[in-house]
Amino acid sequence: MKHTKKILALVLALSMVFTLCAFAQADGVEPAKEITLWTYPIGNWGNEATVNELMSAFEADTGIHVTVEYLDYTNGDDKVNSALTAGEGPDLIMEGPERLVANWGANGYMVDISDLFDDTDKAELIPATLAACTHTSGAIYEYPVVMTAHCMAINKNAFEQADALQYLDLENHTWTTENFFKAVQALYDTFGDTVAAVFCAGQGGDQGTRALINNLYGGTFTNAEHTAYTWDDPKNVQAISELLAADGIAFDASLQGGDEIAKFYQGVLKMAFCWNIAQQLNPNTANGPAEKTATGDDIVFMSFPSETGESSLQGGIWGFGIFDNGDEARIAAAKQFIKYFCDSEHTADAVKAANYFACRDTAEGTDLSGVWADNAIMNEYTKLMPYLGDYYQVTTGWAACRTAWWNMLQKVGEGADIEATIAEYMAQANEAAAG
């Protein structure tokens, strides 16, 4: 019996060592001991203290040191593009498929990480997230880890004051187009000023304006194949016309998404079109109380209004990709990093740090469905997840399209002919889509 226990312990120990060795040298390459990660501010993945904890744990478990650099959405792309041009890109990058797959992946900068997905992984991951991370060539350039649905928010106290709460379905966080415009009018009658802004000073937060315009009357942004932009959909034209005609809504070319959130947080605007769960938990990233404005008003997240009340929300997917720096050892270490944070018991930590939802229910046997079980706000927010719509950000020419979109909004906001302006800027976007 004594010997049996010893043998069993030895076998277990050897199997652990063997597994670790196989894990580390999957491609027969000794992983590098130092790699670099550049991350955009995805929840607390932009927070140095949180990321340091995660990196320390990773280093303790694998012996790989990760040097992290923090990017912002204003200049992050420029920094990455400049580094790629100079041949000095990082080993790992954390962002969404619109950058990792449609841009850098499509242009040959990323490593195909298909080998990281076995059948179990493919079964565990939400199909839409894996599809978004897969290039048309079949290569996978991103390992998705977290996701969310972008939504909008309203100032509940202001709505109460304007007697506009009647237009909201607070139980399901939905409302109809008709009720949206009634609420805008009621707010304008009460406050006598701009109550919501179709912000268009830049591309920051533009998922909000796209979702608003597309949902109001059911318009589309791209075709189903993600090969062309379809802004000239008459339903979009109708939506823009109605928004322009509404008292209390301004097409504001001095605000971007972040500015709009700040104005909403200050109580100046009564609605924000650039919102998601991260904002709901930490409005304006001001580290104040959750679900409260600076003046203490209650913030309620809402889906975008649509004719039926059932909207199609813009999804956000974030994960890791590997830049092909031609060094197999660094690539092996980067793959080890990805497996560690996207497909192991440590995935829960990566998800919690991001303040978003996991892209899978289980990871290597670890149940992720209860990651947010103790968080009432996150639980409530799951009501919006069924409304996740098409992830069209992977359409080619995305960068040019985004600029064309906010320029178009500025022009129509200044009174230019809506149909002609949409056609002009959509043509620019489609030219980029055609390559």
Add this chain to the structure above:
Amino acid sequence: MANGANHKLSRTLQRREDATGYLFMLPSLIFFVGFVIIPMFICIFMSLTNANMHASKEVSFIGLQNFVKLAKDKEFLAALKNTFIIVLVSVPVVCLFSLWVASVIYNYNGFALSAFRCIFYLPVVTGSVAVTAVWKWMYDNYSGIFNIVLKETGIIEKNINWLGNSDYALWCIILILLTTSVGQPIVLYVSALGNVDQTLVEAAKVDGATDTQVFWRIKWAQMMPTTLYILVITTINSFQCFALIQLLTKGGAGTNTVMYYIYYTAFKLTEQTGHFGYANAMGVVLAIFIGLLSAVQFKLAQEK
């Protein structure tokens, strides 16, 4: 014989002095060649290609195609027009305003003169991001001080979207540019006024010249080299207006400039074929305009 030996010695000394001079110049010459001359030629070369940031895409020589495309590019032409507006407004205003301020504060005593020089120079030494952030706050559509004051005094009824309305945005940016551009010219003019030959001034006064005549006929003429320097520097700075646009409007609301469009094409339109080549072509056009205008300014100043 002795003369020949002396001549040889002086030539040797001359050569040594020349060599010493060139050696002193060498460090800056290396930087100048490495970071100005070579990039300039690379820029010209790339403007004739369809180069882009993606190494995987083949680069080929396309002649003057980028320049032909520029001539038809509405965005570029609008940016060029805005750039010229900025130059044509800011250069004379900066020059005249700083001349006026310098001539007024020059008559003050030492402490007041230094204080004014500091005040006008402050926006120059303050980081452009900090200055722009303050201006952005003042221009704010909802709670900016300009709107509050104008509304409180009854001049306007509704808030003006200073940076979001194409009727105002470019002028708002020119105003900021002026405040950050006048500091150095004021300091230079004050210093130039100090170098004016006082004997000429006194002689003119003895001959019965008025203050205005003394200023324009005596002082202004002697400050011409300073004026030329200020004109050229302000012109170049105005042509290269970028940070304000990047920080305030991202080229929207009718404020796109050539410099911003170059940046945008080179670093944002990375998916567009040949975007580096196209951005370089814009750079070449901009350099030609700057060179031409500077040459005109030199010529006019020489004639004076």
